[in-house]
Amino acid sequence: xxxxxxxxxxxxxxxxxxxxxxxxxxxxxxxxxxxxxxxxxxxxxxxxxxxxxxxxxxxxxxxxxxxxxxxxxxxxxxxxxxxxxxxxxxxxxxxxxxxxxxxxxxxxxxxxxxxxxxxxxxxxxxxxxxxxxxxxxxxxxxxxxxxxxxxxxxxxxxxxxxxxxxxxxxxxxxxxxxxxxxxxxxxxxxxxxxxxxxxxxxxxxxxxxxxxxxxxxxxxxxxxxxxxxxxxxxxxxxxxxxxxxxxxxxxxxxxxxxxxxxxxxxxxxxxx
Amino acid sequence: xxxxxxxxxxxxxxxxxxxxxxxxxxxxxxxxxxxxxxxxxxxxxxxxxxxxxxxxxxxxxxxxxxxxxxxxxxxxxxxxxxxxxxxxxxxxxxxxxxxxxxxxxxxxxxxxxxxxxxxxxxxxxxxxxxxxxxxxxxxxxxxxxxxxxxxxxxxxxxxxxxxxxxxxxxxxxxxxxxxxxxxxxxxxxxxxxxxxxxxxxxxxxxxxxxxxxxxxxxxxxxxxxxxxxxxxxxxxxxxxxxxxxxxxxxxxxxxxxxxxxxxxxxxxxxxxxxxxxxxxxxxxxxxxxxxxxxxxxxxxxxxxxxxxxxxxxxxxxxxxxxxxxxxxxxxxxxxxxxxxxxxxxxxxxxxxxxxxxxxxxxxxxxxxxxxxxxxxxxxxxxxxxxxxxxxxxxxxxxxxxxxxxxxxxxxxxxxxxxxxxxxxxxxxxxxxxxxxxxxxxxxxxxx
Numbered sequence: 001x002x003x004x005x006x007x008x009x010x011x012x013x014x015x016x017x018x019x020x021x022x023x024x025x026x027x028x029x030x031x032x033x034x035x036x037x038x039x040x041x042x043x044x045x046x047x048x049x050x051x052x053x054x055x056x057x058x059x060x061x062x063x064x065x066x067x068x069x070x071x072x073x074x075x076x077x078x079x080x081x082x083x084x085x086x087x088x089x090x091x092x093x094x095x096x097x098x099x100x101x102x103x104x105x106x107x108x109x110x111x112x113x114x115x116x117x118x119x120x121x122x123x124x125x126x127x128x129x130x131x132x133x134x135x136x137x138x139x140x141x142x143x144x145x146x147x148x149x150x151x152x153x154x155x156x157x158x159x160x161x162x163x164x165x166x167x168x169x170x171x172x173x174x175x176x177x178x179x180x181x182x183x184x185x186x187x188x189x190x191x192x193x194x195x196x197x198x199x200x201x202x203x204x205x206x207x208x209x210x211x212x213x214x215x216x217x218x219x220x221x222x223x224x225x226x227x228x229x230x231x232x233x234x235x236x237x238x239x240x241x242x243x244x245x246x247x248x249x250x251x252x253x254x255x256x257x258x259x260x261x262x263x264x265x266x267x268x269x270x271x272x
Numbered sequence: 273x274x275x276x277x278x279x280x281x282x283x284x285x286x287x288x289x290x291x292x293x294x295x296x297x298x299x300x301x302x303x304x305x306x307x308x309x310x311x312x313x314x315x316x317x318x319x320x321x322x323x324x325x326x327x328x329x330x331x332x333x334x335x336x337x338x339x340x341x342x343x344x345x346x347x348x349x350x351x352x353x354x355x356x357x358x359x360x361x362x363x364x365x366x367x368x369x370x371x372x373x374x375x376x377x378x379x380x381x382x383x384x385x386x387x388x389x390x391x392x393x394x395x396x397x398x399x400x401x402x403x404x405x406x407x408x409x410x411x412x413x414x415x416x417x418x419x420x421x422x423x424x425x426x427x428x429x430x431x432x433x434x435x436x437x438x439x440x441x442x443x444x445x446x447x448x449x450x451x452x453x454x455x456x457x458x459x460x461x462x463x464x465x466x467x468x469x470x471x472x473x474x475x476x477x478x479x480x481x482x483x484x485x486x487x488x489x490x491x492x493x494x495x496x497x498x499x500x501x502x503x504x505x506x507x508x509x510x511x512x513x514x515x516x517x518x519x520x521x522x523x524x525x526x527x528x529x530x531x532x533x534x535x536x537x538x539x540x541x542x543x544x545x546x547x548x549x550x551x552x553x554x555x556x557x558x559x560x561x562x563x564x565x566x567x568x569x570x571x572x573x574x575x576x577x578x579x580x581x582x583x584x585x586x587x588x589x590x591x592x593x594x595x596x597x598x599x600x601x602x603x604x605x606x607x608x609x610x611x612x613x614x615x616x617x618x619x620x621x622x623x624x625x626x627x628x629x630x631x632x633x634x635x636x637x638x639x640x641x642x643x644x645x646x647x648x649x650x651x652x653x654x655x656x657x658x659x660x661x662x663x664x665x666x667x668x669x670x671x672x673x674x675x676x677x678x679x680x681x682x683x684x685x686x687x688x689x690x691x692x693x694x695x696x697x698x699x700x701x702x703x704x705x706x707x708x709x710x711x712x713x714x715x716x717x718x719x
Contacts, residue, residue: 086470088470092412132454196413198374
């Protein structure tokens with residue numbers, strides 16, 4: 001039996017002699033070396049493989065029958081994995097699917113996705129915790145992200161965030177530092193870095209759609225509409241916003257040439 | 273009251289500075305559907321390219337057109353495409369739609385209004401680089417735009433512009449819309465690749481550059497939404513035609529996002545090289561009555577700020593570089609005389625502190641300490657030495673990290689301290705002598 005490579009890393013006297021290479025499974029046996037304080041430690045190689053918590057093994061890839069993955073989640077993730085040359089590419093979309101199903105990336109949901117994707121839950125958790133839109137804590141059912149970055153700040157983004165917090169019953173300080181959930185667990189409000197809608201400043205992303213420019217007074221209206229299930233601020237929706245420069249003027253004669261294949265057709269239609 | 277015709281007249285006058293190429297027809301209802309897009313001449317360039325052109329011819333045309341990357345770095349698109357090795361292998365194309373730079377919102381508009389223009393550009397670029405697998409990495413916040421792209425991609429598959437043996441060319445192309453989940457760093461090309469591979473979005477060491485070793489280890493072409501949206505226009509009309517727009521070193525048009533203290537914030541498509549004043553005042557309407565431009569970021573929050581003196585500079589890659597700043601993503605944020613520059617510096621620094629991925633020490637610690645020092649400064653707890661310390665921290669970030677996220681804070685914050693030092697000193701002194709502030713929030717604009 002060949003010695004594992006990482007054994008070379010062992011400090012002389014610790015691990016290398018104390019542990020038989022074929023001791024029945026890493027991290028479990030009584031052969032673990034003693035720590036300086038007299039408590040049993042992990043054999044060094046086991047620490048590298050199994051994690052660093054004595055007596056606890058790192059979670060392995062869960063089996064599907066252990067996690068009771070809802071069939072629609074499983075199908076969705078399998079479909080996502082098929083879109084990429086490497087199944088791991090589906091981790092962000094899979095976590096989105098988990099969040100849609102469970103409301104946030106619950107530990108159970110992460111285990112379900114991990115079982116389908118054949119990766120460890122820790123791997124998916126490392127991904128989920130990196131991204132701002134994936135929640136690893138409960139985050140309400142109605143989500144409001146208020147941009148407080150440069151352009152929105154200049155036009156009152158901070159005040160808008162406060163107005164939303166007041167209307168939604170959320171803590172403004174918490175909302176400015178990673179998000180706050182209302183007491184009934186329904187509304188989630190968070191200050192957010194640039195949402196890419198500086199033309200709407202100050203603006204908010206409400207349940208993933210953009211609204212702006214918003215008056216502070218409209219925050220209460222929006223929260224009321226969210227709670228009652230009504231359409232939110234229809235007049236402020238990004239979809240309804242026309243192009244900034246106004247209607248199409250006379251096209252530049254140089255641009256009008258393009259594309260040649262369509263010139264004939266376009267002139268038939270008549271330029272707007 | 274203006275009569276409707278008068279109002280129309282005034283709108284036309286406001287539009288005088290715009291040259292719409294990418295945003296042309298953007299107001300046509302239903303342009304996001306393949307039917308309307310085709311009726312207006314869409315996919316004409318792609319049909320020509322797939323039926324008549326050799327990949328090398330397309331690359332050559334793109335190179336000759338001088339089309340420069342619109343994502344920030346301004347590198348020649350044709351040259352980038354030519355770096356990909358030829359021959360049978362797994363190669364990839366990634367469209368960077370992770371627009372997250374504060375001030376930038378042009379890609380959002382382009383994808384929302386004209387998704388097929390982008391798909392056509394991707395398909396032509398994929399043919400040029402001989403790529404069979406392409407991805408659009410769109411930031412997760414752009415849910416509406418993601419949905420629009422999903423629908424457009426499905427239409428393109430159905431019409432035979434994507435899929436196998438496209439237009440009888442024996443060229444196959446798979447296009448996947450991949451949504452991110454909220455991380456500015458994923459706009460950095462190598463972090464984007466990591467995120468697309470399903471990892472945390474950390475940048476990679478370069479070289480090897482993505483053109484040699486990118487996604488899944490294969491050669492990868494990465495271009496911004498606006499760059500790729502230009503491709504159909506270049507291919508349809510030729511490099512010579514394209515060079516008639518803009519300046520010699522910055523050919524073409526640019527969709528400029530103007531925001532902050534202006535009366536008409538929004539996206540305006542202009543010819544590169546027009547005076548910056550024309551964009552800020554002529555198109556976006558300038559600051560409100562009775563206020564003046566104090567400073568502006570010419571190319572997103574990463575670009576060193578310029579002042580009112582620089583308003584007459586031509587808006588081009590080379591002129592901005594000469595002025596010690598950059599065109600970047602082409603996003604102008606205007607600050608008028610009511611905005612406190614130290615607070616704006618703090619806002620800028622906080623963004624980068626939040627978004628630093630933490631991989632490289634100078635960026636992780638530098639952004640963190642810059643925020644702490646600026647907070648100290650506006651609270652009145654700083655000493656004059658702190659200003660020099662802030663400057664020196666900025667200098668120690670630049671060029672010392674795997675990617676330019678840290679630099680992107682260091683450059684504008686450094687420029688603000690340099691150009692507005694007296695204001696920093698005044699703010700510091702005023703805050704030190706003021707009673708403890710009651711409010712938590714700070715705003716640049718009163719009211």
